[in-house]
Amino acid sequence: MPDTEKIASFAGKKILRLVSLLAVVCFVSFMLIQYSPIDPVRAYIGEMTVSEEHKAKLEEYWGVNTPPQEKFLNWAGNILKGDFGVSLIYRMPVADVIKERAMASFVLMATSWLFSGVLGFILGIVAGMNKGTWIDRAIKTYCYVLAATPTFWLALVLLMVFSVSLGWFPIGLSVPIGVTAENVTFFDRIQHLILPALTLSLLGVAQIAMFTREKLIEVLSSDYVLFAKARGEKGLDLVLRHGIRNVALPAITLQFLGFSELFGGAVLVEQVFSYPGIGQAAVAAGLRSDVPLLLGVVIFSAIFVFCGNLIADTIYEFVDPRIKQQEATV
Template identity: 60%
Template sequence: MNKNQLLKFFGYKLIRFLILMIAVSIFSFVLLDLSPIDPVNAYLKQAAVSEAQRQILQEYFGTNVPLTTKIFHWLIDLFQGNLGTSLIYRAPVVDIILEKASASIVLMAISWLLSGIIGFLLGVVAGKNKGSWIDKAVKVYCYAIQSAPSFWVGMLILMVFAVYLGWFPIGFGVPIGVRSTDVTFAEWATRLVLPTLTLSLVGLAPIAMYTRNELIQVLSSDFVLFAKSRGEKGWNLVKNHGIRNILLPAITLQFLSFSELFGGAVLVEQVFSYPGIGQTAVAAGLQNDVPLFLGIVLFSAIFVFVGNLLADLSYYLIDPRIKEKEFND
């Protein structure tokens, strides 16, 4: 992998990223403009104002200009890093997203790591013991959890561990009446456990089933049968010939799950009243905060794009056999 190939790869990804952001921006803006949401009414909240004052607000929010003009000004502001002012928080959208996203990224990062590691291990164990009670238990769990909405799993965990057992707080990022700057690490961590547990339990099912099926397929291949004929068996056989062939696609699948991870975080944060980007997105949608909602849509697009980019990079870092081929394509 030389410097020119690396520049070519990242240049191609940069062009795709710019096209994606422009397309998402225009599409989201058009959909919100066609919706019955009126930023002026959302800002006034049924307050009585004169027609002159309403016209001033319409000019401020740009609702009295053609759609093409709105899109043009929106894109200009976007490239300048200006996403407008949130109607809920009365603060720049960029500042709100940075503040809320930091809490969500911690939640999603821990959940992503746990779901990937535990899901992969469960898949390996189930695949090695195909047809056993362990394999059947893993399959039943994966099928059940994939059929259940993440918010339902979250409410179930909330009722069991917070309401009935009382082991953890019922929600929120900090105790009521305490400033976030005054919260201890233990108080913060205990309120992160249940949301993290929910996202992890939901996220590990796809990777576990995929790993199981891939391992079963690898263990039934000709080269593994040849290895068995030479006396290899048990976990040594799985480690030497199974894991190395399923690790790369499993990691790629895990990186590609960023979109599902973000969607699950939106619902889970709402269940546990966790002050992250997901709960903020729901609030922006319910309270007609168009600038904030558009900003969160762009953030989610960036988040998913980064996941896909990391999935591509995992090929070049893990499997040296395809580095040159992919970079030269």
């Protein structure tokens, strides 16, 4: 099959899968919230006392008495037009809330993703090169402990140690309190970003480190590496020439497949550090019954995770077909 036809077929399948995914996610999420005890009118007015006439208008606006099927079709129709509704908490369009919060979350997740990938890859290489030694055992123990550590617990420990006890970093938020946006410096933003990003990246190290270790051990025991050793190659030079370039791409693919764990971890980290990202908005929407915002975040998260899987699938399909061939022979 020509490359253009293969690419067109691949793109068509992915677009169809995205449309199907969003349709299922929207329907299931909407129905789960619809049959939950959430009352959008009560969530909107809070503790305020309103007249029956005003309450009736709000019920009509939110479609409280509208059949679920009709309400879903109306909501889906608005989504197709780009109208996600109005957030009950922030009193502004959901699309604007997500746009405002998504950038802060993107900076946090991108920093953590890069750091965890690089650190995990290096630790995996070191462990694979020193298989069976105390270095290998130490790295494996470190990874096992990290894999079993709850995200919120590690975030609380780092917060208590480095912010409360030592005072090295701010306790929370993404900028200093009481400082206008134009007076916030780049250093201020970095200082507020370090602990949340460190928490999220440390937890992402384990998976990539253990995967890289196993792949490197497999590569170093292959026939062509044994032949290279017979030619006199050894040590770090052997790993650099034959090991890293054979394990790097599968490791990157796995890192992209971890977008769902990255997003889930960011939700907890943002809540602990009061970091104003999309994760904190999702928690606030759930706790305060902000249905439009909650549904908007669900759609955003589905697209975010799909993009990570799409990049991984693209590498899997086009960049290095050996990954596909290796799995087929297992």
